[in-house]
Amino acid sequence: MSIDIYVCWTVERRASTEEGTADMRVTKAQAEQNRAHIVATASRLFRERGYDGVGVAELMAAAGFTHGGFYKHFRSKADLMAEASASGLSQTVARTEGVDAAEFVERYVSREHRDGRGDGCTIAALGGDAARQPVDIKTEFAAGIENLLTALQAQSDTPGDADQRAARTMVIDMLAHSVGAVMLSRACPDGSPLADEILDVCRKEILASLAHGSSDQPAALGPEA
Amino acid sequence: MSIDIYVCWTVERRASTEEGTADMRVTKAQAEQNRAHIVATASRLFRERGYDGVGVAELMAAAGFTHGGFYKHFRSKADLMAEASASGLSQTVARTEGVDAAEFVERYVSREHRDGRGDGCTIAALGGDAARQPVDIKTEFAAGIENLLTALQAQSDTPGDADQRAARTMVIDMLAHSVGAVMLSRACPDGSPLADEILDVCRKEILASLAHGSSDQPAALGPEA
């Protein structure tokens, strides 16, 4: 849900104060808003093309600016990379709040998500790249993952101590499983049978394992004899 | 198993004919061997630093050459990227042949594999990057995945038609699950508790689901009452 700010304007913004006054230069609130817009644009572009796949100049142009002002907002490209990652991750968390595991999987392990990298989950889009990045970016990813786990776990709430543990185990496993399915499918040529097969098989299996239960409490309410 | 060729020499090779004659220039067999060595070196470096993370000159230097001879072997860097990917993928397949699913998971979802990117699985190391690459690389990945599935399926051989289907389903699901676990763990800071937790939880769960069975044949031999 919640298609956010940065989806409406792409190029050719500028002079967009709240009242629409033309060619005003910079108000303090505008600058802050512009900064947020740059971060959102970067988050989308990085997800689509990778950290190395988009340069500062192109990025600023996509946000509607020239490259010059960049270092008035960020100390370096690496700084923006960390901030854009955090932004994308918290967006995924926000979208997940109030969604139970089954619906999460249904949305996550889907063709729409796989084919919409720029608007999809940052973990699936940049998790592979994050592994090669400096610690600050990895820390953002760990925090994002932890928050996502919390959001997912909050849905299947069972306030026992052992149940809490089992719920976390289940959610961690489900997330890794879903991320792997999307990444594997994306590595295959667009529209190839294998890409779709991976997605379909995994979605079905993950949903089944959700209804099924974990290894600690094997098949508590399964339909066996 | 099978620590391969490219692991022994890193820098400072050159003049390495079979007899060890010094400063000999080029024999036809040597050239072919050098080419293979470049591909193997590239495969390792790409896994460690990504396709964009290593340049042609640095790559050739790591193989013990200067950058000049590169285009006598490959038409472009993109060409080498595809070939190095194929090489790495078939290495993973070769190492997997004769290994059953449980042992595969034990090795794959491990700290050793997570921390040894250059020597590990190409899918886990470059799968995220492959999604943004041109079709020829994606095709190599699809072929590699298919071969890996075949190798894994060959171990759990049950020659029924429905069993064949179920076996493929199980192997696809298991691979995606394992890949996701490693990638998620790698995205976390080195040595962080979450990185290890993801790995440990997922390994245990995947192994449990192997013994457990798929959703089509729920819990055929589980230890329930």
Add this chain to the structure above:
DNA sequence: GCAATACGATGACGGTCATCATCTAAAAAG
């Protein structure tokens, strides 16, 4: 042995990149 071939080294090319210096004009501070 002689000519042709081609591996690999050296060097250079255009392009792109992240970053910084400088300038402007308007907003903020007084």
Add this chain to the structure above:
DNA sequence: CTTTTTAGATGATGACCGTCATCGTATTGC
């Protein structure tokens, strides 16, 4: 109103990148 500050534009810098031209030399085919 005056001064200071600063968002953003323009342009330049140096490093790096992929690719190609050239050349030497040893191997290969005759």
